[in-house]
Amino acid sequence: MTTRTPYGGGAIGSRAARRSPHGRPDERIARVVAEALGGSRTVLDVGAVAEDLPFADGEFDAAMTLFGVRQWPDVRAGLREMRRVTRGPVVILTRDPALVRDFWLYRYAPEVLDTEALSHPTVEELASALGGSGTVRTVPIPLDCTDGFSEAYYGRPETLLDPAARQGCPAWSFVDDRVREHFDRTLRADLESGAWDEEFGHLRSRPSYEGSLVIVRATPWEEPEPGAERDVGTRPDGRTTARPGAGGDTALGRSPRRHDRGPRPGGAGPH
Numbered sequence: 001m002t003t004r005t006p007y008g009g010g011a012i013g014s015r016a017a018r019r020s021p022h023g024r025p026d027e028r029i030a031r032v033v034a035e036a037l038g039g040s041r042t043v044l045d046v047g048a049v050a051e052d053l054p055f056a057d058g059e060f061d062a063a064m065t066l067f068g069v070r071q072w073p074d075v076r077a078g079l080r081e082m083r084r085v086t087r088g089p090v091v092i093l094t095r096d097p098a099l100v101r102d103f104w105l106y107r108y109a110p111e112v113l114d115t116e117a118l119s120h121p122t123v124e125e126l127a128s129a130l131g132g133s134g135t136v137r138t139v140p141i142p143l144d145c146t147d148g149f150s151e152a153y154y155g156r157p158e159t160l161l162d163p164a165a166r167q168g169c170p171a172w173s174f175v176d177d178r179v180r181e182h183f184d185r186t187l188r189a190d191l192e193s194g195a196w197d198e199e200f201g202h203l204r205s206r207p208s209y210e211g212s213l214v215i216v217r218a219t220p221w222e223e224p225e226p227g228a229e230r231d232v233g234t235r236p237d238g239r240t241t242a243r244p245g246a247g248g249d250t251a252l253g254r255s256p257r258r259h260d261r262g263p264r265p266g267g268a269g270p271h
Contacts, residue, residue, distance in 0.1 A: 024146040025066075029093070029213075032139050036091045036217050037062045044085060047071075050078030055085040064091040067149075069126070070119045079129035083218075090130055092216040093139070095120045095149070099212035104200050105150050105160070108190075109183040115171040116150070126216045134218035140208035151211040155203040157196055161188060 037043055040062035044055070048071045063086040072078040082090050100117040101110075127134045145152035148168015150160070159165045161184060166172045172180070190196040203209065 024148075026142065026146045026152075028142050029139055029145070029147065032137075032215065033064060033066065033091060033093055036137070036215050037064060037089060040088055044082070046078070046082060050081055053081045053085050057084055058087045060086050062086060062088045062091065064093070066093045067095075068092075069094055069121055075121050075125070076129040079126065083130050083132075083220075087220070089217050089219045092126055094123075094126070094214060094216060095212045096123055096136075096214045097212075098122065103151055103154070103211055104157075104196075104203075108187045109175070109179060111175045111179045112150070112169070112171045112183070115174045116169070119171065123214065123216050127218060130216075130218035132218050132221045134216060137215045137217070138210045139213040139215055140210055141213055142208050143206060149213070151209060151213060154209040154211065155206055157187060157191060157200075 040060075042059075042061045044053070044060045044063040046053070046063060046065040047068050050065070050068065050072050051074050063082045065082070069075055069078065069092060079090070095116065097117040097120040100120070101113050103113065106113050123136050141151055141154065143155050148165070150169045150171075152168075153159045153165065163180075166180075187196070197204075
């Protein structure tokens with residue numbers, strides 16, 4: 001597989017900006033991305049710039065972006081460009097904003113996860129912009145995940161008390177000192193008292209965690225044989241079709257999941 005970026009370099013799991021020891025791309029997640037790309041020989045790796053890609057129509061077998069869409073000023077334009085230059089699948093590693101708040105961190109720093117959720121397009125918006133046929137797949141997060149997003153520390157809460165670890169999640173830079181101080185004080189108190197472990201301690205030994213990390217994969221529309229089923233997608237005529245996905249993928253859309261977070265501030269508990 002040959003991977004290119006719009007402006008040189010590029011490989012799965014090699015985001016140059018993520019050099020912190022608390023934010024190194026995790027090779028196990030990179031393998032899931034590689035699986036979604038299939039047997040593609042030429043892959044475009046799109047980062048923070050996507051709206052005007054300097055490539056010919058259909059130049060690449062596949063294209064991918066790893067957490068890139070939240071940085072684009074015009075998400076739909078960027079996705080259309082990825083589709084334009086790609087003959088096969090477009091693969092997007094992202095966070096599902098409908099699931100971001102379903103995590104224990106919401107109890108201690110709801111403003112952070114609110115900010116995070118607002119920064120990500122919905123999977124439906126991604127599918128609509130890409131067109132064709134698509135699936136969404138939840139990506140398991142390893143217990144010792146080396147990446148720096150908040151759920152990477154699902155079973156290692158003490159690590160998030162380190163400001164350097166929190167730098168891997170951009171949402172922390174958009175909240176004020178009051179939020180950070182409240183988070184530090186309340187989480188530290190619950191760890192010392194055992195309250196966190198009483199409710200969430202099972203996460204410390206859970207090998208992997210299924211949270212908001214997803215891969216959205218879209219391929220150009222192909223007419224199936226008569227009577228065949230489809231994944232969710234947008235037809236060239238604008239109509240949408242759906243069927244349950246196969247092989248671990250699901251149709252674009254979600255089953256409600258709320259787990260491992262405790263009650264939201266001012267709200268009801270998990271159910």
